[in-house]
Amino acid sequence: MQTKEIIKLKDITVSFDGEPVLSGLDLNISDGEFVTLLGPSGCGKTTTLRIIGGFVTPDSGSVFFDGQDIADLPPYKRQVNTIFQRYALFPHLNVEDNVAFGMRVQKKKPAEIKETVDRMLKLVNLAGFNKRKVETLSGGQQQRVAIARALANNPRVLLLDEPLAALDLKLRKDMQVELKNIQKSLGITFIYVTHDQEEALSMSDTVVVMDAGRIQQIGTPQDIYNEPENAFVADFIGESNILDGIMHEDYLVEFFGRKFKCLDAGFGPKEPVDVVIRPEDIDIVPADKGHLTGKVTAVTFKGVHFETIVDFKGFKWMIQTTDYYPVDSVIGIVLNPEDIHIMKKSEYSGMFGDYSSYSEEFDEMANPEIDLTEEAEVQE
Amino acid sequence: MKTLSRIYNALIFLFLYAPIFVLIVFSFNDSKSRVVWSGFSLRWYEELFQDEEILSALGVTLSIAVIATIVSTIIGTMAAIGFRSVNARLRRVLMALNNFPMVNPEIVTGISLMLLFVFIHRTTGLLQPGYMALLLSHITFCIPYVVLQVLPRLRQTNPHMYEAAMDLGCRPLSAFFKVMLPDIFPGVLTGALMAFTMSLDDFVISLFTSGASAQNLSVTIYAMVKRRVTPEINALSTLMFGAVLILLVAINVLQMKSTPKQAKK
Numbered sequence: 125m126q127t128k129e130i131i132k133l134k135d136i137t138v139s140f141d142g143e144p145v146l147s148g149l150d151l152n153i154s155d156g157e158f159v160t161l162l163g164p165s166g167c168g169k170t171t172t173l174r175i176i177g178g179f180v181t182p183d184s185g186s187v188f189f190d191g192q193d194i195a196d197l198p199p200y201k202r203q204v205n206t207i208f209q210r211y212a213l214f215p216h217l218n219v220e221d222n223v224a225f226g227m228r229v230q231k232k233k234p235a236e237i238k239e240t241v242d243r244m245l246k247l248v249n250l251a252g253f254n255k256r257k258v259e260t261l262s263g264g265q266q267q268r269v270a271i272a273r274a275l276a277n278n279p280r281v282l283l284l285d286e287p288l289a290a291l292d293l294k295l296r297k298d299m300q301v302e303l304k305n306i307q308k309s310l311g312i313t314f315i316y317v318t319h320d321q322e323e324a325l326s327m328s329d330t331v332v333v334m335d336a337g338r339i340q341q342i343g344t345p346q347d348i349y350n351e352p353e354n355a356f357v358a359d360f361i362g363e364s365n366i367l368d369g370i371m372h373e374d375y376l377v378e379f380f381g382r383k384f385k386c387l388d389a390g391f392g393p394k395e396p397v398d399v400v401i402r403p404e405d406i407d408i409v410p411a412d413k414g415h416l417t418g419k420v421t422a423v424t425f426k427g428v429h430f431e432t433i434v435d436f437k438g439f440k441w442m443i444q445t446t447d448y449y450p451v452d453s454v455i456g457i458v459l460n461p462e463d464i465h466i467m468k469k470s471e472y473s474g475m476f477g478d479y480s481s482y483s484e485e486f487d488e489m490a491n492p493e494i495d496l497t498e499e500a501e502v503q504e
Numbered sequence: 505m506k507t508l509s510r511i512y513n514a515l516i517f518l519f520l521y522a523p524i525f526v527l528i529v530f531s532f533n534d535s536k537s538r539v540v541w542s543g544f545s546l547r548w549y550e551e552l553f554q555d556e557e558i559l560s561a562l563g564v565t566l567s568i569a570v571i572a573t574i575v576s577t578i579i580g581t582m583a584a585i586g587f588r589s590v591n592a593r594l595r596r597v598l599m600a601l602n603n604f605p606m607v608n609p610e611i612v613t614g615i616s617l618m619l620l621f622v623f624i625h626r627t628t629g630l631l632q633p634g635y636m637a638l639l640l641s642h643i644t645f646c647i648p649y650v651v652l653q654v655l656p657r658l659r660q661t662n663p664h665m666y667e668a669a670m671d672l673g674c675r676p677l678s679a680f681f682k683v684m685l686p687d688i689f690p691g692v693l694t695g696a697l698m699a700f701t702m703s704l705d706d707f708v709i710s711l712f713t714s715g716a717s718a719q720n721l722s723v724t725i726y727a728m729v730k731r732r733v734t735p736e737i738n739a740l741s742t743l744m745f746g747a748v749l750i751l752l753v754a755i756n757v758l759q760m761k762s763t764p765k766q767a768k769k
Contacts, residue, residue: 179667199670200679206671212664216686225682227673277672 129191130155130281130313131176138171138184138337145171146182146337147357153315155280158307160316160324163334164360169317172334173283176315177206190280204281205274206326210290211266213258219245219269220254226277244272247306264295271306288323300327321361325349333357355465358400359476365441366476369399369466377466380416380437384459388466398467403431403444405463414456420449433479440479524745531738538735558740561724564635568720569703573641577696579643580650581688587651588658588683602648614712617641621713622661633715641713642703649702650695657691701751705744 131153135390138146146168153159163235174180179240187195190414194202205226213222220241226239245251248268258266267287274282284303288296304327307314318324324331325345333340333348333356341353352358355366369379374389379399391397418436425431429444434455449455534543552558587598605613621637624630631637665687669679685692707722714723721744725737 154516177667177671198675198677199667200673204671206668208662208664208668208671210662210664212662212668214665214668214683225669229673229678229682273672 128155130189131154132186132188132316133172134186134188136172136175136182136187137183138168138175138180144337147173149337149339149341151332151342153281153313155313156311158304158314158316158327158329159332160318160328160330161332161334162318162321162324162360163340164319166336167334168337169209169319170285173285173317176281177204177221177283178202191464203279203416204283205277205279206283207224207267207270207274207285207318209285209287211270213266213269213273215259217258218254219250219256219258219261222258222269223272223276225273230277240276241272244276247275247309248272249302250375263269263291264299267299271303275306275310278438279312279376281315282307284314284316285382286317286319289318289320296323303327305464325361333360335360350468351465352400353477354470355398355400355472355474356470358398358465358467359472363403363444365401365403365479367399367401367439368474369397371395371466373395375461377464380439382415383465384415385461386464386466387461388464391466391468398469398473400465400467401441401459401463402465403442404429404458406441406443406445407458407460408445408447408449409456411454411456411460413458415459417454417456420451420453420455423451442479527738528742528745530667530735531742533735533738538733546712550737552736552738552739555736557724557728558721558736561719561721564638564714564718565704565720565722568635568639568642569700571639572646573696573700576643576646576699577650577692579723580647580695580699581654581692583647584654584658585684587655602651605645606648606652610706610708611712613645613694614641614709617644617709618712633713633717633739635714635718638714638718638720639712641709645706645709646699646702649698650692653695653698654691654766657688690758690761694755697751697755697758701748701755704751705748713752 129152131151133149133151136146136149136151137144147167149172151172163169171180175182178194178197180203182195185195186193189197189202189204205339211448214225217225223241223244224237227240232240235309240250241254245253248271250265250268251271253261253265255271258269261269267290270287285301287397288299291299300323303314303316316324316327325348330342330343331345331348332342335356341348341357343351348357348361352361355364358364358366367379369377370375371388371391371394372383373393374391375386377384377386377388377397377399408414416436418441421435421440422433423430427442429446430448432443432445432449434441434443434496443457529541530538531548532544532546533541534545534547583602586596587602590598617637618633621631621633621640625632631640661684666679666684669683670676674682705722706720707726710720710723711726714720719727721740725740728734728737
């Protein structure tokens with residue numbers, strides 16, 4: 125991967141109607157990368173994208189594009205293009221005219237426009253759709269037209285604002301692969317906004333996890349998943365059991381009154397820490413052979429595994445297992461050093477990672493705050 | 505029961521349209537009588553088009569309607585776009601301000617406009633009652649109707665479309681003309697037709713703001729009726745009725761055309 129920096133956001137602060145949306149955001153994006161801004165609604169990810177696109181002017185801070193400050197450059201002068209939520213195709217134009225729109229504005233030669241339109245439509249698997257009205261296309265096809273329309277301008281950076289949110293699951297998965305392939309074949313930078321952690325992990329070179337207007341962690345998908353920096357990241361990306369622990373010395377942590385070997389070091393002596401254990405890393409053994417023993421309180425069949433909720437001394441864990449353990453059975457678990465991840469305490473400590481009140485519905489409602497700033501822009 | 509309701513319906517339409525029907529029929533009457541039918545003729549139409557007073561009034565009416573329509577459509581469309589971009593509370597206030605003149609009794613609007621023009625005329629010497637005053641008041645009362653037609657159409661458009669155009673290299677103004685305007689055009693056109701109709705058949709406000717120098721048709725007819733009622737007026741009224749009818753049908757067709765899209769979204 126090239127390491128040349130194409131976009132740099134420095135100390136960006138934005139507030140809408142006195143509500144801080146971004147506070148002191150720094151972000152560097154390398155040329156040719158697939159970067160995903162991931163976070164719950166209201167975390168400021170769309171605002172960040174709109175700052176890069178030129179649709180939001182930050183209250184303070186600088187925006188650099190290829191080393192040049194572009195904070196005052198209007199959208200029509202930036203070398204970036206955007207795929208908007210709900211596509212924003214032009215309904216009075218057909219597919220071809222939509223794709224050609226940017227090139228016609230730039231007064232390119234008709235022959236060149238024709239050639240590019242055909243090439244772009246082929247790239248997004250819509251060859252031959254030139255004269256179709258956009259209204260007659262399916263959601264997925266409209267999405268492809270939007271991609272072709274943006275890419276036809278040969279942007280250095282493509283911004284994608286939850287582009288797949290309106291598509292059904294199957295189509296979304298296909299489009300994820302396709303988008304990734306397009307990005308690879310063109311070699312341009314994609315900045316992708318989503319609240320879907322699975323989407324972020326499967327597509328990105330770099331994931332930027334955001335919450336409350338701040339970046340919580342930047343890293344590769346593996347880093348983010350395996351080495352979450354705080355309880356928020358651990359909980360938002362995948363499922364996590366998060367426990368209070370005390371770091372006795374390097375590579376030795378205590379929780380539930382028992383000391384465990386781990387792979388983490390660099391904490392102070394007796395430092396209180398958050399301990400993350402992923403549900404899929406836990407090995408279930410007969411009760412008498414386990415490090416800890418607990419009682420199964422709920423089991424949900426999920427297809428690839430059973431989601432088993434187990435009560436350990438009043439703290440409920442989620443364990444994903446391919447074996448079925450009925451409710452009320454007593455089981456033991458074994459934790460290997462590589463199953464345990466230690467995080468420093470943060471403002472998010474104690475907020476996540478306990479499955480005591482776990483239920484399907486609760487999971488759905490976990491994010492009740494409605495994002496006023498971002499949703500307001502897509503109001504009906 | 506069914507026949508009864510049909511008869512009832514028929515009676516209602518009879519009472520509603522009988523006066524207009526009589527007016528239309530007698531506009532083709534050969535004699536001056538308003539009661540006795542003495543044969544078909546177009547003589548009142550011929551006389552109508554030789555009447556200098558009426559022709560000049562027609563000229564005033566049409567030119568005012570055209571100019572007022574153009575100006576109020578531009579202002580009204582801009583206002584509607586402005587209304588869309590402010591927060592919900594301010595928008596409600598603005599909408600109330602917009603709708604108020606439409607429910608305000610016309611005579612109040614007419615008198616207040618007249619007083620305003622008189623005041624301006626006294627203090628600055630400009631705007632004595634006449635063509636300009638008439639035009640300005642027509643523009644004023646047409647704007648709310650345009651706003652009311654354009655706003656729903658704007659509500660249907662994807663707010664990101666305008667941004668998308670800028671994203672693809674358009675300056676704000678060209679983004680508006682290339683993308684926004686084509687999308688809201690049905691609403692703008694309906695608003696324009698509405699404004700034209702309103703201007704054509706306004707009487708009360710025109711009565712107060714037109715001076716001796718410039719009178720539109722409705723005010724002229726009113727003045728003529730005070731002197732004498734000739735079948736010429738029947739002919740003129742028939743033509744006006746026809747014109748407004750055509751415009752109303754056009755507005756309805758336009759609105760019907762733009763609604764299925766709404767349902768789809």
